[in-house]
Structures are given as structure tokens and as C-alpha cells.
Amino acid sequence: MLDVQSIYIIHGEDAKRMVIESLEKLELFKELSPTMRIGIKPNIVLEKHSSSGATTSVDLIDGVVEYLKMKGFNNITILESSGIGHNTQLAYKVTGLDKVALKHNIELIDLKGQPTVTLSYKDFNVQVFKKVQEIDYLINMPVVKAHCQTNITCALKNLKGLIPDNEKRRFHRDRLHRPIAYLNKIINTDLIIADGIMGDLTFEEGGNPVRMDRVLIAKDPVLIDRFVAESIGYDPKEVAHVDISATLGVGKSKIDKAKIVELNAPVKKQELYKRSYLIESLAKKIREREACSICYGSLIFALKRLKDNGKIIKNTDYIYIGQGYKDFVGEGVGVGNCTKGFSKFLQGCPPNANSIVEFLEQNL
Ligand code: SF4
Known part of the structure; x- marks a missing residue:
């Protein structure tokens, strides 16, 4: 049986086989009933295959669905809304998730444009x-990744795909951490199956894939996110949404009593996964106020491209980005529609990394 205090780890490369074997061992079926509507929330933040490190492995999702169907649970829905400016339908195609849904004859929902309802916890309201609300048992399937604004992204932040784009923008205006924690107080995750087969320890958007060859299973999102933060080299206190979630009582376990249960031995010696300091050094050129992750991530990516191309950005040159500059009028170089008051700015909401590279080449 799944123990709420435990994080289960299975090592290997064959995501589908690994997850089926793990769910068998952990007897997931004992938590479910045939009438339940089971929701699977992957991380399909953008139109990139999981080999990029950005999105959940479809083999892993395939394994979860196959296990559920083998046990007679047929009422399964996969649901997601990709990041701001990205197309969920196209992302389903690129990742191959559309084929998995077709093969198993299950519902695959693009949430963008679907009706919403306002839900609340204390003074916090959010459209979801x-x-x-139709889901009885939610399986959250994030990717183990770094994030350019929140340092890491795993279970807690993955629920942001269950809110519409206008709310995602508001979350960014509110600095992400508190709203993410409150969202997790409103939406309950029943099980987390985190893709640590291939992650990205530099960007949320992928492009620097790191093979980690492991899948993490847990019932408590705070527990698993703390573990992921520590295993990449962050003090959990550096990931404020984990800390706030713990204070709010998201999750059901006692953090100091967490148990790590390895369901098999690693095939090869496990490397130590290191936090990347690249983002921190590139971010020194940015003056950010309430920027959306997609916009900010594209700017970081563009700065990396410029650096790789040998472009030297002067110490006195800064690039401004974010919703907090909407009312600003004055001198400077801005990226995105929110900075239209700057003397030089790049249009787009969000602009893509290529256009940012061209713009900065001409304007810095
Ligand atoms: S321009 Fe960028 S920061 Fe501003 S709303 Fe659009 S995506 Fe967000």
C-alpha cells in the first residue's frame, strides 16, 4: 500500500515497464474504485518531445494508463492547458500523447477555452x-526540472496547467509562490508520479536534457518537491512555494519523518545532479517585474544564445521584462508588450526566443 510518509523511487530507463511494476508493487488499485473518474495531469507545457527534458514522457503516461486499464479502471481523462502562448493540441501531437489516448480509447482534453469556476481558500480566489471538479482521483505527473524563477518545478507547480491563461498571468504578477501554494490547497493531488527519466536542470522549457533514469512516486506534493529541491542542490527554503505549502498544510505527511523507499537498485552508479548556475549568471542582465515564465524563459534562452555566439553584453546594459512595467514610460530596452513604454521594446506576448535574439543583437 502507498504510505503517505514515503517517496518511492524506481531506477531504470524503461519508463513504461518501471511504472507498471511499481504500481503493481504498491497496489495502487486498492485506493481506487471502478466508478471513479481518474484524471491524469501531465506536464505538457509546450510543443516539445520529452527527450528535450521539458515534457512528461509519453511512455510513462502510457504505462500508468495501461496499469489502470489492466485493473479495470476505464474512466480515465488526461487534461492539460499548456503555457501562455503555447498550443496544447499541437503539444499533444508533438509529444505523441494523442496516439497514447487513441490507443487506450481515453479522453484527452485541451483545457484552453473550456469553462471555468471560481474556487476559494480563505481570501484567495482562483478560476479553475x-x-x-469532475475528477475523483487526480494523478499529477510532473517532470523533475529547474525553473528560471522558482528554482525548481515539480508537483506543486504542475497544477498551474489547470487554470486559464489570464490566471497564469496573475500568478506571475503575484510572484508565483503564494498563489501556487494556495492553488494546491484548493486542488487536491491524490498521487504524484514524477518523471525523473529525463529532466532539465537548467530550463523549464527543455533543451538541456539530463538523464536521471528514475521515477518518483509519492502521495504528498510538499514531500516530493522538497526531495527534488534537495536532490538538485537547493535548500528547500530557496523554493518558497514549497515552504508556504508546508505552512498551509498542503500534503498529509510529517516532513521530518519522510522515508525514501527504493523499489530497485540503480543499474549504474547514480550521478549527483547539480544545480545549474547558468541561469543565475544570465539573470544578472535582467530587470524583471512580475514576468510570465514563458516570456522570462525565452529571454534567458536568448541571452544564452547570444553568449554562445560570443556577444558581449556590457555591464551597464539591462533588459527589462514583466507586467510590472506596463505603466512605465522612459529610456531602456524592454522585451514583450508589457514594456511598450520603453524607448526600445520588442512586441509579443510572449515574444519568441529567436525574435528576442535578433532584437537584442540590434539594440544592445
Ligand atoms: S509580454 Fe510577457 S510578461 Fe507581459 S503578459 Fe505577455 S507573456 Fe507576460
Whole structure:
């Protein structure tokens, strides 16, 4: 049986086989009933295959669905809304998730444009897609990744795909951490199956894939996110949404009593996964106020491209980005529609990394 205090780890490369074997061992079926509507929330933040390190492995999702169907649970829905400016339908195609859904004859929902309902916890209100309320048992399937604004992204932040784009923008205006924690107080995750087969320890958007060859299973999102933060080299205190979630009582376990249960031995010696300091050094050129992750991530990516191309950015040159500059009028170089008051700015909401590279080449 799944113990709420435990994080289960299975090592290997064959995501599908690994997850089926793990769920068998952990007897997941004992938590479920045939009438339950089971929701799977992957991380399909953008139109990139999981080999990029950005999105959940479809083999892993395939394994979860196959296990559930083998046990007679057929009422399964996969649901997601990709990041701001990205197309969920196209992302389903690129990742191959559309084929998995077709093969198993299960519902694959693009939440973008679907009706929403306002839900609350204390003074915090948020619009959530109505479909979420139809789910009886939510399986959260994030990717183990770094994030350019929150340092890491795993289970807690993955629920942001269950709210519409206008709310995602508001979350960024509110600095992400508190709203993410409160969202997790409103939407309950029943099980987390985190893709640590291939992650990205530099960017949320992938492009620097790191093979980690492991899948993490847990019931408590705070527990698993703390573990992921520590295993990449962050003090959990550096990931404020984990800390706030713990204070709010998201999750059901006692953090100091967490148990790590390895379901098999690693095939090869496990490397130590290191936090990347690249983002921190590139970010020194940015003056950010309430920027959306997609916009900010594209700017970081563009700065990396410029650095790789040998472009030297002067110490006195800064690039401004974010919703907090909407009312600003004055001198400077801005990226995105929010900075239209700057003397030089790049249009787009969000602009893509290529256009940012061209713009900065001409304007810095
Ligand atoms: S321009 Fe960028 S920061 Fe501003 S709203 Fe659009 S995506 Fe967000």
C-alpha cells in the first residue's frame, strides 16, 4: 500500500515497464474504485518531445494508463492547458500523447477555452477549469526540472496547467509562490508520479536534457518537491512555494519523518545532479517585474544564445521584462508588450526566443 510518509523511487530507463511494476508493487488499485473518474495531469507545457527534458514522457503516461486499464479502471481523462502562448493540441501531437489516448480509447482534453469556476481558500480566489471538479482521483505527473524563477518545478507547480491563461498571468504578477501554494490547497493531488527519466536542470522549457533514469512516486506534493529541491542542490527554503505549502498544510505527511523507499537498485552508479548556475549568471542582465515564465524563459534562452555566439553584453546594459512595467514610460530596452513604454521594446506576448535574439543583437 502507498504510505503517505514515503517517496518511492524506481531506477531504470524503461519508463513504461518501471511504472507498471511499481504500481503493481504498491497496489495502487486498492485506493481506487471502478466508478471513479481518474484524471491524469501531465506536464505538457509546450510543443516539445520529452527527450528535450521539458515534457512528461509519453511512455510513462502510457504505462500508468495501461496499469489502470489492466485493473479495470476505464474512466480515465488526461487534461492539460499548456503555457501562455503555447498550443496544447499541437503539444499533444508533438509529444505523441494523442496516439497514447487513441490507443487506450481515453479522453484527452485541451483545457484552453473550456469553462471555468471560481474556487476559494480563505481570501484567495482562483478560476479553475470546471473539468477539474469532475475528477475523483487526480494523478499529477510532473517532470523533475529547474525553473528560471522558482528554482525548481515539480508537483506543486504542475497544477498551474489547470487554470486559464489570464490566471497564469496573475500568478506571475503575484510572484508565483503564494498563489501556487494556495492553488494546491484548493486542488487536491491524490498521487504524484514524477518523471525523473529525463529532466532539465537548467530550463523549464527543455533543451538541456539530463538523464536521471528514475521515477518518483509519492502521495504528498510538499514531500516530493522538497526531495527534488534537495536532490538538485537547493535548500528547500530557496523554493518558497514549497515552504508556504508546508505552512498551509498542503500534503498529509510529517516532513521530518519522510522515508525514501527504493523499489530497485540503480543499474549504474547514480550521478549527483547539480544545480545549474547558468541561469543565475544570465539573470544578472535582467530587470524583471512580475514576468510570465514563458516570456522570462525565452529571454534567458536568448541571452544564452547570444553568449554562445560570443556577444558581449556590457555591464551597464539591462533588459527589462514583466507586467510590472506596463505603466512605465522612459529610456531602456524592454522585451514583450508589457514594456511598450520603453524607448526600445520588442512586441509579443510572449515574444519568441529567436525574435528576442535578433532584437537584442540590434539594440544592445
Ligand atoms: S509580454 Fe510577457 S510578461 Fe507581459 S503578459 Fe505577455 S507573456 Fe507576460
